[in-house]
Amino acid sequence: xxxxxxxxxxxxxxxxxxxxxxxxxxxxxxxxxxxxxxxxxxxxxxxxxxxxxxxxxxxxxxxxxxxxxxxxxxxxxxxxxxxxxxxxxxxxxxxxxxxxxxxxxxxxxxxxxxxxxxxxxxxxxxxxxxxxxxxxxxxxxxxxxxxxxxxxxxxxxxxxxxxxxxxxxxxxxxxxxxxxxxxxxxxxxxxxxxxxxxxxxxxxxxxxxxxxxxxxxxxxxxxxxxxxxxxxxxxxxxxxxxxxxxxxxxxxxxxxxxxxxxxxxxxxxxxxxxxxxxxxxxxxxxxxxxxxxxxxxxxxxxxxxxxxxxxxxxxxxxxxxxxxxxxxxxxxxxxxxxxxxxxxxxxxxxxxxxxxxxxxxxxxxxxxxxxxxxxxxxxxxxxxxxxxxxxxxxxxxxxxxxxxxxxxxxxxxxxxxxxxxxxxxxxxxxxxxxxxxxxxxxxxxxxxxxxxxxxxxxxxxxxx
Ligand code: BGP
Numbered sequence: 001x002x003x004x005x006x007x008x009x010x011x012x013x014x015x016x017x018x019x020x021x022x023x024x025x026x027x028x029x030x031x032x033x034x035x036x037x038x039x040x041x042x043x044x045x046x047x048x049x050x051x052x053x054x055x056x057x058x059x060x061x062x063x064x065x066x067x068x069x070x071x072x073x074x075x076x077x078x079x080x081x082x083x084x085x086x087x088x089x090x091x092x093x094x095x096x097x098x099x100x101x102x103x104x105x106x107x108x109x110x111x112x113x114x115x116x117x118x119x120x121x122x123x124x125x126x127x128x129x130x131x132x133x134x135x136x137x138x139x140x141x142x143x144x145x146x147x148x149x150x151x152x153x154x155x156x157x158x159x160x161x162x163x164x165x166x167x168x169x170x171x172x173x174x175x176x177x178x179x180x181x182x183x184x185x186x187x188x189x190x191x192x193x194x195x196x197x198x199x200x201x202x203x204x205x206x207x208x209x210x211x212x213x214x215x216x217x218x219x220x221x222x223x224x225x226x227x228x229x230x231x232x233x234x235x236x237x238x239x240x241x242x243x244x245x246x247x248x249x250x251x252x253x254x255x256x257x258x259x260x261x262x263x264x265x266x267x268x269x270x271x272x273x274x275x276x277x278x279x280x281x282x283x284x285x286x287x288x289x290x291x292x293x294x295x296x297x298x299x300x301x302x303x304x305x306x307x308x309x310x311x312x313x314x315x316x317x318x319x320x321x322x323x324x325x326x327x328x329x330x331x332x333x334x335x336x337x338x339x340x341x342x343x344x345x346x347x348x349x350x351x352x353x354x355x356x357x358x359x360x361x362x363x364x365x366x367x368x369x370x371x372x373x374x375x376x377x378x379x380x381x382x383x384x385x386x387x388x389x390x391x392x393x394x395x396x397x398x399x400x401x402x403x404x405x406x407x408x409x410x411x412x413x414x415x416x417x418x419x420x421x422x423x424x425x426x427x428x429x430x431x432x433x434x435x436x437x438x439x440x441x442x443x444x445x446x447x448x449x450x451x452x453x454x455x456x457x458x459x460x461x462x463x464x
Contacts (some may be wrong), residue, residue, distance in 0.1 A: 003463070005461045006400065007404065012076060012411055012458055013460075014075040015076035015415045016080075016130065016366055016367050017059070017079065018080070019083035020079065020124065022059040022418075024055070024058040024259070025060035029061070029086075030083035031095045032089030032123040033085060033128045033129050034084070034085040035124075037054075037128070038183065038187070040054070046425060047424050057250075057419050057422075057440065069435060070113070071437075075214050075260065076161075077414070078110060078115050080106065081123035087103070087151065087232075091129050091144050092130075092148075097382060099208075107159050107403050108159070118414075119152070119164065121166070122145070128143075131184060134188065135176075135195055136194075136197075136201070137194045139201075145202040146202065146205035146208070153209065154201075154213070157213065158215075159294065159300075162221075164366075165203040167298075169222070170224075172306065173199070187267055190275055198254075204256075204286045205286065205290070207290040207292065208290045221293065222257045223295075224257070226299060227300075227302055229250070229303045229304075231317055232307075238306070238307050243304060245326075248323075251263045257291060258295060258359070259358070260287055260290075261284070261288060278374060293362070293363040294364070296363070297364070297366060298365075298366050299350060299368050300369075330339070337395050340370045342370075344395040347400060348403050354408065363411070365414060368396050369389075369393070371432045383446070385447075386449045387448065389449040393452075393453070394462065397462075415453065418434060418435060419434070419435040420435070422435035422436075434450035435447065
């Protein structure tokens with residue numbers, strides 16, 4: 001029997017992107033260098049097929065065409081990020097007028113097409129000069145970030161009503177300081193904690209600046225990549241492992257961002273291992289007073305956790321994985337390309353938890369999507385027939401719908417992503433777009449999922 005899935009009026013339908021992944025023009029019009037530009041120059045072979053972020057979908061020059069396509073695909077909202085190193089080369093000092101012009105053009109074009117702009121201030125792209133002095137480990141950088149944020153609010157706040165301080169702040173911590181998939185590509189738990197803590201401060205400082213400006217009907221939030229954590233069994237050791245994984249992966253940013261304080265259990269663990277960050281008493285007040293006004297949830301996969309089987313080497317490097325093992329549950333469906341489990345109900349579990357434990361704060365799905373390698377093989381009649389992606393989005397949407405029916409305060413759904421884009425170390429390996437890109441000709445072609453998404457967005461739901 002078919003069922004109707006209609007979403008609340010005014011639901012945000014759209015997609016998310018980030019500057020580094022779509023803009024290109026990496027050294028044009030006075031843009032400074034960020035960590036990705038630098039890392040690629042240093043070690044091009046770390047990137048899939050040796051492709052760096054210089055080669056992207058060239059949104060910098062093609063934004064008009066792309067925004068037209070967004071409209072065509074039923075978007076009423078779109079998340080992009082502002083590149084700190086483009087707006088303020090070097091991270092501090094003079095504003096680059098060419099960048100102001102570019103972001104003004106993008107914002108105006110979106111608005112003219114009836115698309116609400118969601119602007120992220122930081123999506124993994126630290127200016128290299130800021131990273132060289134320690135990034136968010138350094139309080140000066142926290143302040144430079146607050147200045148940059150204020151500049152953005154002043155320049156664009158008359159039109160941008162939805163701000164995001166950070167996208168997935170835990171990722172540069174894990175990637176850059178523990179697991180070698182972001183720059184500075186080191187393994188140092190103490191520095192990881194300090195960088196993460198500095199990020200929380202930077203987010204709070206940006207919110208403080210935002211509030212000072214009293215911009216009418218605008219809101220500021222954060223986007224977190226949350227994963228529901230499922231223990232292998234109800235055995236106390238598995239439950240404990242899951243609790244610790246949740247503390248590190250979810251609550252380390254969720255609690256300070258939404259509740260204004262760190263979970264005391266996390267503080268205790270860090271203290272026990274002598275890994276508390278350096279902090280000042282007044283920081284805690286800053287965090288308390290500057291919580292987010294709404295929350296973006298990026299959901300890709302759950303975290304399945306079991307008790308540690310072997311004791312970690314006490315002389316080895318300390319990481320969160322000291323406390324638990326991740327595992328792949330036999331029989332679960334996996335996305336073979338990205339190696340991530342597909343578990344649609346996870347999105348519902350997260351939303352319910354936000355309702356029950358985080359005051360039902362206003363939220364939206366800020367990323368959800370499926371990366372697939374070699375999609376050309378699915379071309380028929382000139383179009384990528386990505387039924388797997390339609391299925392993926394649809395099944396997740398059903399769970400989002402159920403969460404809304406049960407009172408969760410969910411305002412929208414943004415797919416990752418609008419068009420195939422460059423993705424960090426994986427470059428163009430996995431394609432996520434509703435629109436395909438031919439990297440040689442830059443030609444954009446809507447995939448089957450794009451046409452499907454358009455229908456859903458325009459009808460504010462679907463029947464299945
Ligand atoms: C999120 C990031 C995005 C994007 C996406 C897909 O973590 O916010 O920037 O890249 O994941 O992941 P990936 O491209 O690594 O497959």
